[in-house]
Amino acid sequence: WWKRLPQLAAEAAAAAPLPPPAAGPGAGGGSWLMRWVWQWRETAAFLAAHGSGRGFYHFVHARYLRHGPCFRTALLGRVHLLAAEPSHFAKRYARTAAELLGAHSILCCSHVEHRLARRAVATLFSMPSTAAFTATFDRLASDVIVGQWRPRNGDDTATVQVVALDAALEISYGAICEMLVGKKNRLERVRGEVFAVTQAMLALPLRWVPGSRFRRGLEARKRIMAALREEMAARQHEHDQHGGDLLSVLMQRRRQRHHHPDALTTEEQILDNILTLIIAGQVTTATAITWMLKYLSDNRHIQDKLRAEAVGVELKNNQAGLVTMQDLNGMEYAYKAVKESLRMATIVSWFPRLALDDCHLAGFQIRKDWIVNIDARSLHYDPAVFDNPTVFDPSRFNEEGSDDETVKKKKKKKGPSAAQQRRLLVFGAGSRTCLGMNLAKIMMLVFLYRLLTNFRWEMADDDTSLEKWAMFPRLKNGCPIRLTPINSSSQIPRES
Numbered sequence: 001w002w003k004r005l006p007q008l009a010a011e012a013a014a015a016a017p018l019p020p021p022a023a024g025p026g027a028g029g030g031s032w033l034m035r036w037v038w039q040w041r042e043t044a045a046f047l048a049a050h051g052s053g054r055g056f057y058h059f060v061h062a063r064y065l066r067h068g069p070c071f072r073t074a075l076l077g078r079v080h081l082l083a084a085e086p087s088h089f090a091k092r093y094a095r096t097a098a099e100l101l102g103a104h105s106i107l108c109c110s111h112v113e114h115r116l117a118r119r120a121v122a123t124l125f126s127m128p129s130t131a132a133f134t135a136t137f138d139r140l141a142s143d144v145i146v147g148q149w150r151p152r153n154g155d156d157t158a159t160v161q162v163v164a165l166d167a168a169l170e171i172s173y174g175a176i177c178e179m180l181v182g183k184k185n186r187l188e189r190v191r192g193e194v195f196a197v198t199q200a201m202l203a204l205p206l207r208w209v210p211g212s213r214f215r216r217g218l219e220a221r222k223r224i225m226a227a228l229r230e231e232m233a234a235r236q237h238e239h240d241q242h243g244g245d246l247l248s249v250l251m252q253r254r255r256q257r258h259h260h261p262d263a264l265t266t267e268e269q270i271l272d273n274i275l276t277l278i279i280a281g282q283v284t285t286a287t288a289i290t291w292m293l294k295y296l297s298d299n300r301h302i303q304d305k306l307r308a309e310a311v312g313v314e315l316k317n318n319q320a321g322l323v324t325m326q327d328l329n330g331m332e333y334a335y336k337a338v339k340e341s342l343r344m345a346t347i348v349s350w351f352p353r354l355a356l357d358d359c360h361l362a363g364f365q366i367r368k369d370w371i372v373n374i375d376a377r378s379l380h381y382d383p384a385v386f387d388n389p390t391v392f393d394p395s396r397f398n399e400e401g402s403d404d405e406t407v408k409k410k411k412k413k414k415g416p417s418a419a420q421q422r423r424l425l426v427f428g429a430g431s432r433t434c435l436g437m438n439l440a441k442i443m444m445l446v447f448l449y450r451l452l453t454n455f456r457w458e459m460a461d462d463d464t465s466l467e468k469w470a471m472f473p474r475l476k477n478g479c480p481i482r483l484t485p486i487n488s489s490s491q492i493p494r495e496s
């Protein structure tokens with residue numbers, strides 16, 4: 001239905017006319033001469049700003065101030081529409097999601113509280129924290145991929161079948177919880193509850209119907225909150241010996257809030273945001289990993305090329321044999337495969353925004369309180385932006401251009417175009433960009449590295465139907481893969 005939004009918007013606007021578009025003079029009506037004069041005046045102003053020390057964005061900013069966040073202009077003979085997001089749109093998830101994540105969740109809280117929450121949790125995404133997270137994720141991934149999946153008797157011809165989604169969910173949950181609440185925590189017992197909350201986020205709000213998906217989600221939330229409260233109480237009791245995990249940092253800042261103006265001041269604020277980070281980080285990343293494995297199973301030549309790169313990476317920066325961020329820097333092609341998987345999978349398909357005021361967007365009149373969805377998926381599959389968008393081709397992100405023949409034939413310019421870079425919306429954009437995007441890419445790269453250096457894989461079931469009710473599109477069968485061990489000297493890192 002969101003794809004029909006422009007049509008619905010037009011119909012509603014026709015029924016109840018709103019003020020005229022906040023566009024430049026002559027933009028809509030007037031004689032052809034007036035329009036022609038307007039178009040060239042806009043172009044001249046743009047070129048003047050571009051050629052001045054203020055840069056072309058000054059042209060945009062001046063019009064933004066004059067006309068508001070959405071306006072029409074004309075550049076070099078073509079009418080353009082520019083839309084900014086600041087004051088007229090706020091992030092707004094479905095009411096069900098907001099209820100399950102909590103009123104203080106960074107994803108659902110008010111504008112003002114959001115700024116505070118974003119600053120408060122930012123510590124989790126600092127460089128040292130990200131480096132520590134890389135090691136943690138690798139330790140957990142190696143435990144499963146090397147420790148459990150590789151045949152123990154050394155028979156390198158035996159194949160193993162595993163469900164990729166289950167493994168990815170387990171590893172990412174372990175790693176994220178360790179970062180949020182420390183190594184030995186009470187969250188392992190509520191792993192299933194976290195999944196139930198995610199499944200309920202787009203369900204009908206039938207809170208009074210026993211057994212309904214939404215009610216099960218609410219009950220699961222209660223149990224997660226109880227486990228987190230227990231964790232907090234234990235820490236207060238033990239005077240918090242847990243060190244650097246996020247919960248410790250948030251609790252400590254709360255105690256010393258006179259020194260920390262950014263501290264979250266209530267227990268609810270802390271708990272809602274811990275739950276949000278688990279949900280925002282676990283299922284999204286695990287889903288992305290499974291799609292990546294599927295695309296690489298469908299494109300064996302790319303899998304082999306990636307394996308050649310991975311086998312060539314020497315883990316030289318860590319005594320324990322764990323992958324570090326520097327090691328990952330040597331996996332350029334893998335990085336592009338991750339990016340391409342994220343484009344094709346588009347885990348978060350659309351981003352909802354609430355119109356705070358009547359306004360106009362893309363020529364449509366938008367009323368206050370309407371929700372406008374930015375449709376990321378259609379951008380990622382727009383052939384005008386990504387040549388042959390249905391072809392999995394990591395090399396489309398090469399500086400020198402794609403090496404896939406079908407893509408190369410169509411492409412005139414080399415390397416990813418500016419439009420392509422701009423329109424890759426896998427992690428959103430602007431002030432609400434995904435906070436965990438580096439962690440997500442690291443998890444995908446580490447998982448890929450360990451799998452490539454231990455196994456070849458192919459899909460064990462070709463059913464491509466999608467899971468019903470899933471918040472993020474994923475295969476119903478959980479992506480079962482058949483693994484054939486490769487001759488490698490891979491060992492479980494020492495810390496595990």
Ligand code: HEM
Nearest residue numbers: 280281284285288347348351426427428432434435436440
């Ligand atoms: C492949 C994995 C991931 C994908 C595709 C993804 C995607 C996104 C997208 C598209 C948004 C913006 C949504 C919007 O503007 O409406 C977002 C926001 C967010 N993500 Fe992620 N994400 C991923 C992993 C993670 C991880 C690992 C974490 C943290 C542990 C995380 C934490 C967040 C947070 C806190 C926000 C809200 C930011 C704000 O509103 O200020 N994400 N994510």
